[in-house]
Amino acid sequence: MAIIDELTNIVGNKYCSDKDYINVAYSRTIDPCLPEIIPKLVVRPESTEQVIEIINIANKYKTPILPRGGGCGIMGGSKPISEDVIVVDMTRMDKILDINEKDYTVTVECGLSWSRLNAVLFEKGYYTGNMGPGSGLNAVIGGGLSHHSGGGGGCGKYGKCTENCIGLEVVLGTGECITFGSQQNKYVEKPFVRLGLGPDLMGIFLGDNGTMGIKTKATMKIYPKPPYFSGKTFFIEDQPYENVQNMVMELHKMGWSQGLGIYDYFFTPPPAVMGVTTDHLIKSWGDILGGVIFYVHEAFSETVLEDNSETIEKIAKKYTTRELGPSAEEGNITDWYYGEQGHWQVYHYGFSVLGPNYYATSSEMIVPVSKMAEILHKLDEWEEEKNDELFEADAESGASHIVMLPHNSCYIGCGLSATNDEDLKEDVIKLWREQLELMSKLGGVLYMAGQIGSQVLVDSKIYTEPFYSFFKRVKKLVDPNNLISPGKFRF
Ligand SMILES: Cc1cc2nc3c(=O)[nH]c(=O)nc-3n(C[C@H](O)[C@H](O)[C@H](O)COP(=O)(O)OP(=O)(O)OC[C@H]3O[C@@H](n4cnc5c(N)ncnc54)[C@H](O)[C@@H]3O)c2cc1C
Numbered sequence: 001m002a003i004i005d006e007l008t009n010i011v012g013n014k015y016c017s018d019k020d021y022i023n024v025a026y027s028r029t030i031d032p033c034l035p036e037i038i039p040k041l042v043v044r045p046e047s048t049e050q051v052i053e054i055i056n057i058a059n060k061y062k063t064p065i066l067p068r069g070g071g072c073g074i075m076g077g078s079k080p081i082s083e084d085v086i087v088v089d090m091t092r093m094d095k096i097l098d099i100n101e102k103d104y105t106v107t108v109e110c111g112l113s114w115s116r117l118n119a120v121l122f123e124k125g126y127y128t129g130n131m132g133p134g135s136g137l138n139a140v141i142g143g144g145l146s147h148h149s150g151g152g153g154g155c156g157k158y159g160k161c162t163e164n165c166i167g168l169e170v171v172l173g174t175g176e177c178i179t180f181g182s183q184q185n186k187y188v189e190k191p192f193v194r195l196g197l198g199p200d201l202m203g204i205f206l207g208d209n210g211t212m213g214i215k216t217k218a219t220m221k222i223y224p225k226p227p228y229f230s231g232k233t234f235f236i237e238d239q240p241y242e243n244v245q246n247m248v249m250e251l252h253k254m255g256w257s258q259g260l261g262i263y264d265y266f267f268t269p270p271p272a273v274m275g276v277t278t279d280h281l282i283k284s285w286g287d288i289l290g291g292v293i294f295y296v297h298e299a300f301s302e303t304v305l306e307d308n309s310e311t312i313e314k315i316a317k318k319y320t321t322r323e324l325g326p327s328a329e330e331g332n333i334t335d336w337y338y339g340e341q342g343h344w345q346v347y348h349y350g351f352s353v354l355g356p357n358y359y360a361t362s363s364e365m366i367v368p369v370s371k372m373a374e375i376l377h378k379l380d381e382w383e384e385e386k387n388d389e390l391f392e393a394d395a396e397s398g399a400s401h402i403v404m405l406p407h408n409s410c411y412i413g414c415g416l417s418a419t420n421d422e423d424l425k426e427d428v429i430k431l432w433r434e435q436l437e438l439m440s441k442l443g444g445v446l447y448m449a450g451q452i453g454s455q456v457l458v459d460s461k462i463y464t465e466p467f468y469s470f471f472k473r474v475k476k477l478v479d480p481n482n483l484i485s486p487g488k489f490r491f
């Protein structure tokens with residue numbers, strides 16, 4: 001029997017395709033820069049049992065598999081790198097299996113989108129804390145957990161989505177299905193905690209960029225959503241990098257000691273602000289030349305909210321030029337950002353300002369806040385040094401957004417924007433790789449590496465040798481035939 005027949009027997013005719021006119025959709029993601037290769041086969045399972053059978057068939061025919069969630073990755077994560085691959089589209093596995101209001105957890109299938117999950121939780125007065133990536137309208141739980149995603153909201157208070165994951169069911173490349181977390185104890189009825197019962201083996205699958213297995217079910221913490229929130233937006237004219245760094249470091253300190261309830265703080269550096277204002281996207285920002293920081297904090301009582309507002313505002317005023325607002329129309333975009341339905345649009349303007357003839361590449365990295373200003377300056381210097389090459393490639397470099405994380409770090413959203421010209425893409429990819437290397441060598445931690453980033457980590461010798469050698473051995477153990485996402489991390 002041919003492989004297509006065997007796959008069709010598992011999922012049915014409707015959910016398996018070897019037709020180019022269907023599979024072409026799976027050659028693409030939001031990133032048009034990396035090559036678009038039409039996969040030979042696409043399959044859409046609806047259960048863990050079907051995923052197991054698909055993996056068994058892939059082993060039988062020695063055909064690689066590429067798991068795909070919402071397809072919103074911006075570093076090539078779910079784009080095939082050869083046509084000889086079975087793309088496993090996980091989006092039919094989108095059920096909410098259990099909302100446990102006693103132990104504050106939710107268990108879902110990994111093809112469920114962040115926005116649908118949180119829409120259902122909101123109705124019950126909960127949220128996932130970190131609400132996934134800024135692409136959460138389409139991005140799914142499996143994609144977020146494979147990428148250590150965050151940025152759709154809640155990063156400042158809850159960290160990355162992986163930090164809130166406490167249970168995970170994974171199908172390995174061997175076809176074995178294992179549940180990690182408290183359910184490693186066969187007597188535990190429902191998942192409730194991640195650590196214990198030996199080492200944290202679940203961690204192998206978090207942030208793995210879809211290389212160590214296929215995630216089928218996940219359990220995440222849920223939190224009661226505080227009813228009160230407030231947010232402010234400030235403009236910073238002088239030394240925006242240093243001022244934001246100092247402001248956030250002071251807030252981190254206060255946050256530890258006083259629990260200020262800061263849900264998020266985002267910094268938009270001057271060039272990105274200019275992009276927004278040139279396009280008149282936020283009209284009230286029209287006259288500003290500098291950076292913008294906004295924050296949102298939340299509380300369970302109005303008194304606590306007011307007290308915290310006063311403390312945060314006092315600190316913000318020390319480091320900023322003036323407040324924008326109070327209303328969204330007057331420049332305080334936090335109301336728009338922290339709306340009832342979450343804030344999935346927050347980065348979309350970044351992509352929108354580019355228009356149809358341009359595209360963006362991403363080199364996002366986590367850095368300690370204490371090094372944020374230094375790294376942003378080095379990125380600017382790199383742009384100056386590379387001026388001629390960037391000009392030749394018809395591209396620009398820069399940071400678009402900096403999202404603060406709890407405790408001590410933030411992530412710098414940066415990359416290149418380029419003209420959508422086929423002939424220049426190779427030059428852009430070369431510069432993109434150089435920028436990923438630069439950011440890594442400046443001490444950045446790449447988290448959604450995808451295809452290009454994971455290869456730079458290896459090619460540019462960013463990993464320590466003992467770590468990479470161990471990583472390869474672990475991969476061999478969970479996927480002996482190297483069938484899942486071959487090519488990433490140079491596996
Ligand atoms: C407008 C926009 C805003 C964005 N904002 C953010 C942001 O704020 N923060 C952020 O982190 N990212 C952001 N991203 C990048 C991206 O959307 C996220 O990384 C997202 O989590 C990817 O999820 P996805 O479901 O689209 O996954 P995909 O792109 O489909 O896949 C991502 C990776 O996960 C693997 N994968 C997917 N599902 C599974 C599974 N079930 N089992 C095993 N592996 C799997 C894939 O093989 C691939 O390696 C943004 C992208 C866009 C377009």
